Amino acid sequence: MSFKNNRTIYVGNLPDAVNDQLLIRIFGNFGQCISCHIIRDFSCQTNPYAFIEYTDHSSASLALSAMDGIYMWNNQIKVNWSSGPSAVPGPAAVASAKIDYSNSVQIFVGDIGLDVDEPMLKEGFSQFGQLIDAKVVRYPDGQSRGFAFVSFSNRDEAERAIQSMHKTWFHNRTIKCNWATRNGLDGEQFIKYTPRPYELVYKEAPLTNTNVYVAGENLTEELLNCHFQEFGRIDSVKVYPEKGHAFINFVTHEAAARAISQRHGYKINDNVIKCNWGKENFGISTATIPALQPAMASAFLTQTGALQPPPFYTAPPTQPFYQ
Numbered sequence: 648m649s650f651k652n653n654r655t656i657y658v659g660n661l662p663d664a665v666n667d668q669l670l671i672r673i674f675g676n677f678g679q680c681i682s683c684h685i686i687r688d689f690s691c692q693t694n695p696y697a698f699i700e701y702t703d704h705s706s707a708s709l710a711l712s713a714m715d716g717i718y719m720w721n722n723q724i725k726v727n728w729s730s731g732p733s734a735v736p737g738p739a740a741v742a743s744a745k746i747d748y749s750n751s752v753q754i755f756v757g758d759i760g761l762d763v764d765e766p767m768l769k770e771g772f773s774q775f776g777q778l779i780d781a782k783v784v785r786y787p788d789g790q791s792r793g794f795a796f797v798s799f800s801n802r803d804e805a806e807r808a809i810q811s812m813h814k815t816w817f818h819n820r821t822i823k824c825n826w827a828t829r830n831g832l833d834g835e836q837f838i839k840y841t842p843r844p845y846e847l848v849y850k851e852a853p854l855t856n857t858n859v860y861v862a863g864e865n866l867t868e869e870l871l872n873c874h875f876q877e878f879g880r881i882d883s884v885k886v887y888p889e890k891g892h893a894f895i896n897f898v899t900h901e902a903a904a905r906a907i908s909q910r911h912g913y914k915i916n917d918n919v920i921k922c923n924w925g926k927e928n929f930g931i932s933t934a935t936i937p938a939l940q941p942a943m944a945s946a947f948l949t950q951t952g953a954l955q956p957p958p959f960y961t962a963p964p965t966q967p968f969y970q
Contacts, residue, residue, distance in 0.1 A: 654681075654707050655729040659696040661685070662720045667697075674699050677713060678706020686751060686780060686798055694722060696780075698729055751779050752805040756812070757794040757823040758909070759783070761846050765795075771817060772797050776804025793844030793908075796827055849904040851924060857882070857903045858925035861910075862892040864918040871895055874915055878906040894925045 658670070667683045674680060678701045685697045701707040707728075715726035756768065768781035777800040784792045799805040805826075813824040861871065868884045875881060875895055879902025886893040897903040903924070911922040 652704055653728050654702065654704055655698055655700040656707050656711050657696065657698060657725075657727050657729045658714070659694070659725040659727075660722050661695045661697060661724060662722045663695065665695060665697075665719070670697055670699060674710050674714070677710035678702065684751065686753065698779075751798050751800055752802045753796050753798045753827040754805050754809055755794065755823075755825050755827040756797055757825075758820055758844075759791070759793060759795055759822055760818050760820045761791045761793065761844050763791065763795070763818050763820075767818060768795055768797055772799075772808050772812070775808040775811065776800060790847075791844065793847075845904055845908040848908045848924075849901070852900070852904075853927060854900045856924055856927040857897045857900050858927065859895040859897065859903050859906050860892060860923050860925035861895060861920055862922075863915060863920035864891060865916060866891075866893045866920075868893075870915055874913070875906050875910065878902045878909070896925075 658674075661670075665685065667685055670685070671680050671683050674683070681700045681702055683697060683699045685695050687695045699707075699710070701710070711726050711728065714724065716723060718724075756772075759768075763783065765781045765783060768783070769778055772778060772781065779798040779800055781795065781797045783795040797805075797808065799808065809824045809826070812822065814821055859875075866886050866888065868886050871884050871886070871893055872881060878897070880898040882896045882898050884893065884895050895903075895906065897906065907922045907924065910920065913920055913922075
């Protein structure tokens with residue numbers, strides 16, 4: 648892509664405290680700024696970024712050369728050309744190609760596959776309007792966290808994307824789409840407690856583990872059955888209201904992994920719940936045995952002593968595998 652006529656630069660890894668006025672004061676030293684728009688990633692996992700448009704290409708080029716890599720407070724900012732067109736020969740062409748960032752809206756895209764990247768998101772969502780950005784949220788090692796944010800130039804385009812893409816099949820996964828807000832999605836679902844991709848959850852525990860630990864307020868057996876039965880057959884539910892947690896024992900490891908992946912950070916009666924693997928083999932019954940390989944069933948019988956559940960400690964859980 649040629650940037651010889653581009654007048655808009657991308658400024659990434661900005662400090663949280665930055666605002667439009669401050670950026671204009673700083674970047675205005677290199678030429679006249681027409682607009683400055685900051686886009687904040689409400690996942691709280693990545694830093695804000697901005698698009699700054701100049702009146703001419705040379706001013707934008709000077710700002711890029713001077714500012715790329717400098718530190719703003721403790722953040723080393725990244726400056727590059729915006730991938731969207733911002734300046735082409737002729738006033739009419741400029742007006743038609745210019746992207747308006749002032750009304751940009753960001754949506755949340757959850758439950759994406761671990762192999763989904765930004766180009767895939769742009770390809771899938773560009774049909775609904777002018778995309779400003781698509782960002783997969785990742786762990787420090789680069790592994791996808793299973794959700795992303797897509798920014799559109801206006802609310803109508805974003806709404807079309809949500810209505811069309813929510814609960815649809817996207818690169819081998821059923822994704823979820825909704826508005827991204829400062830306080831999180833749907834009362835902090837998926838944002839306060841980061842969604843956990845199924846592929847990672849599945850590998851976190853032995854295949855013999857079918858027990859899900861659920862922490863939250865006002866939990867009841869009826870509520871848990873109602874909100875978790877869609878993931879697979881439930882063998883038993885044990886609620887400990889005085890401790891603020893419960894255990895749901897599924898028949899299969901796959902069902903338990905799906906439940907943890909999709910219910911961690913979920914809200915039940917306005918209370919956000921936490922989900923993780925419970926202690927292996929807790930509360931196992933004869934209903935579980937047919938779903939296991941013979942070798943696994945034998946191991947269960949040996950370890951539990953004729954299917955008697957092992958004791959579990961009463962102290963608050965502090966390890967990844969809650970007990």
